[in-house]
Amino acid sequence: MKIAVVGTGYVGLVTGTCLAETGNQVICVDINEQKVKMMQAGQLPIYEPGLEVLFNRNINESRLLFTTNLAEAIAEAKIIFLALPTPPGGDGSADLSYVLGAAKDIAGLITDYKVIVTKSTVPVGTADKVTAVLKANTTVECAVVSNPEFLREGVAVDDFMKPDRVVVGTMDERARKLMGELYGPYVRQGNPIIFMDERSSELTKYAANSFLATKISFMNEVANLCELVGADVDMVRRGIGSDDRIGKRFLFSGIGYGGSCFPKDVQALEKSAAENKYDFKILNAVMDVNQIQKKVLVEKMRGYYKDGLKGKKFALWGLAFKPDTDDIREAPALYIIEELLKDGATVVAFDPEGMPNVKKLLGDKITYAENRYDALNGADALLIITEWPVFRTPDFDFMKEKLKAPVIFDGRNLYDLERMKEYGFYYNSIGRKV
Numbered sequence: 395m396k397i398a399v400v401g402t403g404y405v406g407l408v409t410g411t412c413l414a415e416t417g418n419q420v421i422c423v424d425i426n427e428q429k430v431k432m433m434q435a436g437q438l439p440i441y442e443p444g445l446e447v448l449f450n451r452n453i454n455e456s457r458l459l460f461t462t463n464l465a466e467a468i469a470e471a472k473i474i475f476l477a478l479p480t481p482p483g484g485d486g487s488a489d490l491s492y493v494l495g496a497a498k499d500i501a502g503l504i505t506d507y508k509v510i511v512t513k514s515t516v517p518v519g520t521a522d523k524v525t526a527v528l529k530a531n532t533t534v535e536c537a538v539v540s541n542p543e544f545l546r547e548g549v550a551v552d553d554f555m556k557p558d559r560v561v562v563g564t565m566d567e568r569a570r571k572l573m574g575e576l577y578g579p580y581v582r583q584g585n586p587i588i589f590m591d592e593r594s595s596e597l598t599k600y601a602a603n604s605f606l607a608t609k610i611s612f613m614n615e616v617a618n619l620c621e622l623v624g625a626d627v628d629m630v631r632r633g634i635g636s637d638d639r640i641g642k643r644f645l646f647s648g649i650g651y652g653g654s655c656f657p658k659d660v661q662a663l664e665k666s667a668a669e670n671k672y673d674f675k676i677l678n679a680v681m682d683v684n685q686i687q688k689k690v691l692v693e694k695m696r697g698y699y700k701d702g703l704k705g706k707k708f709a710l711w712g713l714a715f716k717p718d719t720d721d722i723r724e725a726p727a728l729y730i731i732e733e734l735l736k737d738g739a740t741v742v743a744f745d746p747e748g749m750p751n752v753k754k755l756l757g758d759k760i761t762y763a764e765n766r767y768d769a770l771n772g773a774d775a776l777l778i779i780t781e782w783p784v785f786r787t788p789d790f791d792f793m794k795e796k797l798k799a800p801v802i803f804d805g806r807n808l809y810d811l812e813r814m815k816e817y818g819f820y821y822n823s824i825g826r827k828v
């Protein structure tokens with residue numbers, strides 16, 4: 395099938411590449427000339443495990459092309475994916491100007507039936523708005539489909555190639571058929587393509603992310619209570635997760651959810667409820683809990699250092715909002731760094747992928763270490779912020795030599811309590827005994 399993907403951000407690029415991988419002819423279009431040139435030369439502008447191999451293969455086999463010319467991209471495409479940004483506007487609701495602007499441009503260019511698919515996370519009612527823009531600007535018949543993505547950064551290729559489900563929202567029969575054909579190869583194992591109306595599909599995306607964020611905030615509150623009553627959240631997690639109705643995944647307490655999706659989507663769903671005069675109480679609580687949780691590690695430190703944090707030096711392992719990504723958007727690390735600097739401490743950080751992005755944002759407000767151990771030199775304590783695999787089995791004896799004091803504040807519960815005691819560390823984690 396011939397496909398165009400408008401927007402080559404994270405979602406667009408993964409979508410385009412993975413669609414080419416099953417034999418479709420894909421053209422990705424972006425207004426950023428420099429980025430397009432880079433991709434044409436076979437360079438990936440983002441870090442995503444497993445993507446590079448597919449990207450290079452499909453470029454080499456001429457199934458994946460890049461252009462800045464929208465007309466050229468959509469001329470032969472049957473299906474046009476819109477993977478454009480929908481940043482939160484000033485009032486917290488998603489800004490649709492990119493999506494609606496692209497719909498208008500497309501309307502001015504098409505001469506035959508097209509299926510226009512919104513892949514970006516967009517508020518309920520957006521498909522209707524896109525349809526209205528198309529109708530106002532062309533008489534050519536076209537269908538609008540809502541097809542939210544459920545990709546996780548770090549495992550996006552796998553999530554695309556083997557999705558738990560594909561959600562397709564449209565009432566246009568022709569479009570349903572085409573979308574079913576397009577996604578067929580990805581659900582061969584029997585996972586469903588769930589067809590529904592546009593509004594239900596749009597809401598599904600927000601409900602999924604908000605539910606997951608709720609799960610995390612719930613567990614973070616359980617962890618906080620564990621500390622007060624002398625229970626261990628890891629035990630509680632295993633105890634409840636074995637119930638199929640609850641599930642083992644996404645129950646890890648920590649220092650709050652971050653990233654470009656959960657914070658934005660929970661806020662947007664609450665906002666959209668409020669606009670419809672519905673008070674979505676749980677979502678307000680989820681957001682409040684998350685705000686508090688991002689600072690929980692610093693609060694622990696403030697309690698530990700009776701003389702305050704001023705003049706102390708702290709090593710941070712991890713900056714990215716989660717492992718296997720260089721993404722630092724809404725990363726708990728940024729909130730923690732802000733608090734530490736506010737209290738007059740200095741920070742030395744190490745992250746396998748996240749340092750360049752933090753450097754761009756914070757410059758020399760903190761220092762950056764060459765490797766995980768160098769970060770520890772003379773530091774008063776180590777803070778574990780992101781659970782990169784490389785932090786899981788370090789040389790604890792060597793760490794003790796490097797640190798000024800054997801103190802670890804762990805926001806991700808990486809280590810066994812008993813072992814840390816044996817090694818002689820003061821070890822303070824989340825929802826477990828100190």
Ligand code: UGA
Nearest residue numbers: 543544545546547610644645646648651652653655715716
């Ligand atoms: C999330 C969803 O998982 C995807 O399904 C969705 O497509 C995507 O948002 C999106 O809307 O585009 P992502 O933001 O990449 O994906 O990251 P997750 O792996 O879901 O993690 C989100 C945050 O939750 C991270 O800060 C992570 O540390 C935190 N988390 C996750 C926990 O604190 N505990 C857990 O048990 C799981």
